Amino acid sequence: MVVGAGPAGLATAALLRRAGLEVRLLERDAAGARADGTALTLWPNALTALEAIGAAAAVRARSAPAPGLALRTARGSVLQYLAPGVMEARCGGTGRALPRVDLMAALRALQPEGAVRCGARCVGVRQEPGAVAALLADGGEVEGDLLIGADGIRSRVRAALFGGDDLRPCGYAVARGVAHHADPRHPASLTLGAGRQFGLFPLPEGRMYWFAAFTGSAEASADFLREHFAGWHAPIPAVLRATDPADVTVTAVHDRRPLRSWGRGAVTLVGDAAHPSAPALGQGTCQAFEDAVVLAHCLAGVAGDDVPGALRAYAARRRGRAHAVTVQSHWMGRLGQWRGPLRCAVRDGLIRATPAAVQVGALRAQFAFGPPTSARG
Ligand SMILES: Cc1cc2nc3c(=O)[nH]c(=O)nc-3n(C[C@H](O)[C@H](O)[C@H](O)COP(=O)(O)OP(=O)(O)OC[C@H]3O[C@@H](n4cnc5c(N)ncnc54)[C@H](O)[C@@H]3O)c2cc1C
Numbered sequence: 066m067v068v069g070a071g072p073a074g075l076a077t078a079a080l081l082r083r084a085g086l087e088v089r090l091l092e093r094d095a096a097g098a099r100a101d102g103t104a105l106t107l108w109p110n111a112l113t114a115l116e117a118i119g120a121a122a123a124v125r126a127r128s129a130p131a132p133g134l135a136l137r138t139a140r141g142s143v144l145q146y147l148a149p150g151v152m153e154a155r156c157g158g159t160g161r162a163l164p165r166v167d168l169m170a171a172l173r174a175l176q177p178e179g180a181v182r183c184g185a186r187c188v189g190v191r192q193e194p195g196a197v198a199a200l201l202a203d204g205g206e207v208e209g210d211l212l213i214g215a216d217g218i219r220s221r222v223r224a225a226l227f228g229g230d231d232l233r234p235c236g237y238a239v240a241r242g243v244a245h246h247a248d249p250r251h252p253a254s255l256t257l258g259a260g261r262q263f264g265l266f267p268l269p270e271g272r273m274y275w276f277a278a279f280t281g282s283a284e285a286s287a288d289f290l291r292e293h294f295a296g297w298h299a300p301i302p303a304v305l306r307a308t309d310p311a312d313v314t315v316t317a318v319h320d321r322r323p324l325r326s327w328g329r330g331a332v333t334l335v336g337d338a339a340h341p342s343a344p345a346l347g348q349g350t351c352q353a354f355e356d357a358v359v360l361a362h363c364l365a366g367v368a369g370d371d372v373p374g375a376l377r378a379y380a381a382r383r384r385g386r387a388h389a390v391t392v393q394s395h396w397m398g399r400l401g402q403w404r405g406p407l408r409c410a411v412r413d414g415l416i417r418a419t420p421a422a423v424q425v426g427a428l429r430a431q432f433a434f435g436p437p438t439s440a441r442g
Pocket residue numbers: 068069070071072073074091092093094097098099102104105106107185186187188215216217218219220221239241316318335336337338344347348349350351352353
């Protein structure tokens with residue numbers, strides 16, 4: 066059983082079916098997983114995982130590659146810039162952006178007809194030797210040999226295993242939107258201000274994905290954003306003007322301190338259920354795809370009695386990389402919220418003085434996902 070048909074659940078289900086397992090995919094929403102969230106960026110590690118998942122070609126066809134990567138100040142000075150050639154040759158590739166609805170369509174296309182059981186909200190888990198059951202809100206149960214919680218940041222499966230809800234508010238919110246603004250040669254960019262950041266990423270078909278992070282709560286209207294980013298460098302004000310206010314989504318950012326364990330017995334977690342991270346590195350979905358590939362590898366060919374061992378091997382392989390992203394994203398997010406002029410000047414100076422080789426090395430490590438080829442364990 067896979068609980069949750071978001072990116073993590075859909076990718077995991079597709080891979081497990083291909084490995085010969087019978088999969089039941091349970092989704093809370095009556096109409097299937099939501100496809101909002103405007104757009105997102107996927108980095109080379111996600112594309113490597115998507116090759117194994119079987120959706121890389123569809124994602125490439127629906128996304129735009131970032132022509133380089135820039136860090137800038139609100140006035141537009143460039144603090145750091147990596148040209149597309151440098152990213153391809155030394156970082157393992159560049160990022161790509163696509164509407165979330167297109168990513169979901171590419172992942173749903175991998176599922177057989179009727180594979181997602183919609184309106185199936187999991188409210189608990191019951192385990193006994195050799196069997197596990199998902200308890201549903203309508204009083205029903207679904208039984209199987211193993212259960213994978215892919216039910217996102219507020220995972221009920223995680224809560225059933227470990228109790229409580231220890232989400233950590235990060236103290237800032239992120240507004241996101243898609244503008245009808247064509248500038249396909251604009252590098253992917255992150256602009257740092259005082260307690261605010263603005264990101265830009267070209268999309269196919271004359272559109273631009275943008276996100277704005279700002280200290281405080283998730284109360285941000287289109288007017289608030291236009292006012293707060295009015296004096297920022299081009300094309301930020303134009304991009305905000307070219308966005309339909311009804312399409313702006315605002316999310317209060319939370320993450321969770323890394324869990325010591327990702328599962329118990331025949332139950333494990335993937336994606337945000339296991340390791341919700343602040344979005345500062347744009348790695349949440351990328352890491353979910355890595356989880357799916359490693360989990361399917363560990364489960365392939367496992368006899369029923371060794372499921373717990375396979376799930377432990379999966380978590381042991383994945384925890385280091387996923388938790389490094391959680392920790393780095395947390396601190397990057399906080400750095401982006403620095404406010405005082407002196408602190409911001411120090412931050413910008415440090416970024417400017419950091420040799421490009423250091424940034425290249427950090428990105429190369431982040432983007433380096435090698436799908437497992439050895440025997441599990
Ligand atoms: C502001 C912001 C920007 C981001 N930008 C990026 C980015 O650019 N790149 C990137 O890689 N990541 C990004 N992320 C992270 C990304 O959105 C998540 O990491 C990703 O959605 C995780 O996928 P998931 O399938 O684990 O969880 P989700 O996408 O949350 O999917 C969980 C699914 O489980 C279902 N579900 C929930 N509870 C139950 C239940 N009890 N029973 C049954 N079903 C249930 C839900 O309906 C949903 O379909 C961003 C996040 C935020 C907040």
